Amino acid sequence: AQSVTQLGSHVSVSEGALVLLRCNYSSSVPPYLFWYVQYPNQGLQLLLKYTTGATLVKGINGFEAEFKKSETSFHLTKPSAHMSDAAEYFCAVSDRNGNKLVFGAGTILRVKS
Amino acid sequence: DAGITQSPRHKVTETGTPVTLRCHQTENHRYMYWYRQDPGHGLRLIHYSYGVKDTDKGEVSDGYSVSRSKTEDFLLTLESATSSQTSVYFCAISESGGGTYEQYFGPGTRLTVT
Numbered sequence: 001a002q003s004v005t006q007l008g009s010h011v012s013v014s015e016g017a018l019v020l021l022r023c024n025y026s027s028s029v030p031p032y033l034f035w036y037v038q039y040p041n042q043g044l045q046l047l048l049k050y051t052t053g054a055t056l057v058k059g060i061n062g063f064e065a066e067f068k069k070s071e072t073s074f075h076l077t078k079p080s081a082h083m084s085d086a087a088e089y090f091c092a093v094s095d096r097n098g099n100k101l102v103f104g105a106g107t108i109l110r111v112k113s
Numbered sequence: 114d115a116g117i118t119q120s121p122r123h124k125v126t127e128t129g130t131p132v133t134l135r136c137h138q139t140e141n142h143r144y145m146y147w148y149r150q151d152p153g154h155g156l157r158l159i160h161y162s163y164g165v166k167d168t169d170k171g172e173v174s175d176g177y178s179v180s181r182s183k184t185e186d187f188l189l190t191l192e193s194a195t196s197s198q199t200s201v202y203f204c205a206i207s208e209s210g211g212g213t214y215e216q217y218f219g220p221g222t223r224l225t226v227t
Binding site for chain 1: 117144153154155156157158161163169171172203205210213215216218219220221
């Protein structure tokens with residue numbers, strides 16, 4: 001069975017600082033990996049995804065993530081945090097059938113001015 | 114934005130009463146999903162549909178049923194609501210079931226069972 005672990009339920013950074021949100025997955029087959037963002041009282045929006053090919057994936061709003069098979073990780077980064085990045089972020093994994101997404105518990109990002 | 118609406122957006126109901134949540138899409142996507150979101154658990158799949166009248170169970174399907182009689186509508190029913198079903202419910206749609214296809218999420222329904 002697939003699973004996702006997001007280290008840190010809350011992360012706080014200063015505006016302009018590096019954002020690093022950690023995601024580790026467990027999958028018996030090569031996975032598809034996703035990061036979603038949820039702003040308060042809204043649904044989820046896709047930030048980026050890894051399917052095949054280049055392991056460094058760029059997404060919207062300056063975010064990127066790197067798939068590291070040897071570490072079973074898919075950490076999300078952004079070089080410089082902005083106040084508007086404050087939200088909850090979810091890592092998710094699906095198998096090659098892709099019928100179902102398995103989500104991590106989420107990480108709430110706080111950006112301090 | 115993907116055309117997904119959920120109704121109602123908020124509902125308070127009593128234990129033991131039936132509740133139906135509706136998801137409506139205007140994108141003609143084949144796959145539709147129901148998730149529940151609870152603190153510390155992220156989103157968990159309840160049921161999903163891969164076509165009209167074609168549905169399957171997800172991770173937390175006990176106490177829930179679904180129906181899809183039209184491409185655009187996917188209904189989630191709690192036959193007899195319990196306090197443990199207090200949650201935020203999200204509908205999602207996807208063009209296909211292949212893992213490369215993005216799931217688009219609706220705005221959510223906040224359900225409180227008292």
